[in-house]
Amino acid sequence: MTFEPPQRLVRALGETYGDAAAADWLGRISAATQGALDVRELTAERVQAPGGRSSLVVLVQQPGGGSAVLKVAPEFAGPHLERAALAHWNGWGAVRLLDDPAAVTVQDTALLIERLHPEVSLHSLPEAKALLEASGTVRKLWVEPPPAHPFETVTERTARQSDAMRATAEPLVVPLVDAALAARDELVSAPPEPVLLHGNFRQSKVLAGERTPWLAVGPDPVVGERAYDLARLVRDRVDDLVAAAVGPSTVRRRVNRLADSLEVDRGRLHGWTLFRAVESGARAIAAGRRQDGELLLEFAGWL
Numbered sequence: 001m002t003f004e005p006p007q008r009l010v011r012a013l014g015e016t017y018g019d020a021a022a023a024d025w026l027g028r029i030s031a032a033t034q035g036a037l038d039v040r041e042l043t044a045e046r047v048q049a050p051g052g053r054s055s056l057v058v059l060v061q062q063p064g065g066g067s068a069v070l071k072v073a074p075e076f077a078g079p080h081l082e083r084a085a086l087a088h089w090n091g092w093g094a095v096r097l098l099d100d101p102a103a104v105t106v107q108d109t110a111l112l113i114e115r116l117h118p119e120v121s122l123h124s125l126p127e128a129k130a131l132l133e134a135s136g137t138v139r140k141l142w143v144e145p146p147p148a149h150p151f152e153t154v155t156e157r158t159a160r161q162s163d164a165m166r167a168t169a170e171p172l173v174v175p176l177v178d179a180a181l182a183a184r185d186e187l188v189s190a191p192p193e194p195v196l197l198h199g200n201f202r203q204s205k206v207l208a209g210e211r212t213p214w215l216a217v218g219p220d221p222v223v224g225e226r227a228y229d230l231a232r233l234v235r236d237r238v239d240d241l242v243a244a245a246v247g248p249s250t251v252r253r254r255v256n257r258l259a260d261s262l263e264v265d266r267g268r269l270h271g272w273t274l275f276r277a278v279e280s281g282a283r284a285i286a287a288g289r290r291q292d293g294e295l296l297l298e299f300a301g302w303l
Contacts, residue, residue, distance in 0.1 A: 003033040003047055003072075005056055012053035015287045017076055025074040029056055033072045036110035040099075042070060048118065052218060055079065059115065067115045068098055078220075079109045084150055085221035086113065088196065093140025094216045095209075116215060122203035127237065130203050131254070134233055135261050137206050137214050138198065145196040145223050154197070154224025155188045161279050168286040173278075176300055180278035183271040187225075192268075197222050197229040203236045227264045231272035234258065238299050248302040274303040 005026055013022035025032075033056060037044055041063040048057040048069075055073035062068050073079040083104065086097040091114075098112040122130040145151060162181055169177040198205070199220035209215040222228070234254050241247040255273065259266040281296030 001030075001034070001044055003030045003044075003056060003058065005029055006047070006049040006051045008050040008053060009056060013074070013077075015289075016054070017074075021074075021076060025076075029072065032109070033058060033070070036070060036072055036108065039108070040070070040110075040112060042068070042112070044070075055111075060112075062098075069113050069115050071111045071113065073109050073111075075109050077109075079111060081150060081221050082219055083111055084146070085196065085219050086111070088146050089141060089143070091211075091215075092143075093137055094198075094219065095207075096211075096215075113217075114209070114211075116207040116209045116217065118207055120208035122206040122214065123236070125203075130236075131233075131257065133214050134201075134203060134206060135258065137216055138201050138229060138233070139262060141198050141201075141216060141219075142195040142226055142229070145194070149196075149223065151196070151221050151223045153194065154191070154222055154228045157222055158184050158188065158275065158279075164286075165279055165282050169282055170285065173282055173285070173297060176278050176297055177282060180275045180300070184275045187268060187271050187275070192225045192227075192265075194223045194225060197224055197226070199229070200232060201229050202232050225264075225268065226262065227259075227268040228272045228276075230258050230262065230264065230269055231276040234269070234273045235277055235296070235299055238295060242295055242298055247299075251299070251302055270303060274300055277303070 010022070010026060037060065042060040045059040045061065048059055051057040052071065054077040055071040058070045058072065060068050060070050083097065083101060086094055087101045095116060096114040098114060122133055125133065162184060165177050165181065198216055199222040200218060201216065205218050206214050206216050234251065241250060244250065255269050256266060259269045277296050277300040281293045281300060284296060285293035
């Protein structure tokens with residue numbers, strides 16, 4: 001069976017990791033996927049499209065019966081980190097890892113996880129209900145990280161991102177970049193107690209499940225303060241926010257509502273929302289996605 005990667009995966013890997021690295025791995029994707037299926041004795045149904053942005057997602061049947069999902073990712077996308085986070089959560093608030101972590105070899109970059117309902121995410125709900133369910137889900141994920149964990153910290157991740165922001169910022173973007181970097185420097189100088197974070201939490205990353213109504217998927221795990229994890233959630237449905245005349249006031253209400261309901265400092269959530277929006281916007285423009293970047297920077301300008 002040939003496993004054709006969806007175009008979203010091809011574009012995202014090239015943008016994030018470079019066209020050469022992406023092309024090399026994509027050229028080996030069918031063999032890697034078949035190998036992961038064979039070692040687990042799985043039967044492939046089909047490739048899910050549009051699928052993920054860092055892995056090939058294959059719907060499978062397990063040898064003893066029962067449906068599941070096999071995610072096959074390149075090593076440079078860090079699948080071992082996702083595996084470690086899912087194993088630590090053990091199904092609490094997140095999709096359950098079906099692989100035995102002790103039985104997975106270092107060379108195996110695939111993950112076998114429970115099958116959810118990808119067509120039903122929190123994004124399909126009215127905004128108020130979606131934010132309520134998102135708050136309840138993300139709260140479960142904020143646990144103490146495992147001893148000697150492999151995850152980078154928020155300080156480390158944002159330092160790396162800051163270097164890229166300085167290097168790629170266009171002249172008109174520089175004032176926003178400067179403001180975002182200043183906010184980041186203040187935030188990392190005295191952070192609250194760290195916990196394990198999803199790292200990429202938003203409405204589309206929470207899917208309907210069978211054993212519990214909503215479960216998080218696709219973590220980019222990092223260890224740090226809770227406000228960092230909420231910052232991406234604040235700008236959900238950014239297209240609608242920018243199109244609405246009340247966009248700025250809606251964003252302020254979101255910050256206040258999320259901060260109060262999850263007991264994080266409003267000012268810290270505001271600062272991380274600014275940093276993450278500017279970082280995403282500057283990165284989008286540098287990658288040639290100008291419309292996306294300008295949308296994010298307009299959002300950041302409200303903050």
